[in-house]
Amino acid sequence: MKVTAADLEALLQAGDGAQLVLQEGSLAVLAAEDLPRHEGALTIIERDALRRRVGDRPDDRALDEQAAILSTEIDTLGA
Template structure:
């Protein structure tokens, strides 16, 4: 399990990299932060769609990457398969259609809220 100190350090590193204008490092660190938050079970992880989750989906290089809800957890899947009976939330291609390939954080936060609401309306 990842400690809260590591999550706090990753957030600080993201700020530092952003201030330095190193967008490649910012994207990498955001993916690491999302994974760390998933590992800690922090609020906004697991069964909820977050900005970080959508950023990870956008950063996935697989052409068939998609966000899937399975057993109460949101995860990114790629490759052939039936998603283990999970519910397709959104594909990477559809997300890019909605928000573009380099959206601002605010846009991803709004889209995450929409997708979370959609999941809730389905009763999942």
């Protein structure tokens, strides 16, 4: 599964508590209030954790690097 910079940008634009999740073979950004309805989704990264890694206004390079790191982590899990 490949995480893209666009996925991470969407997560950063989402509200507090949002998460990038993997569910049924697809990545999705879920708002905090939607998480209970998606039980069983695998959290890839939470918005606050991503902000700690890249800051509030990351450049394209930072987002590309984080996307590659997260993609590798997913591949390592075998998802």
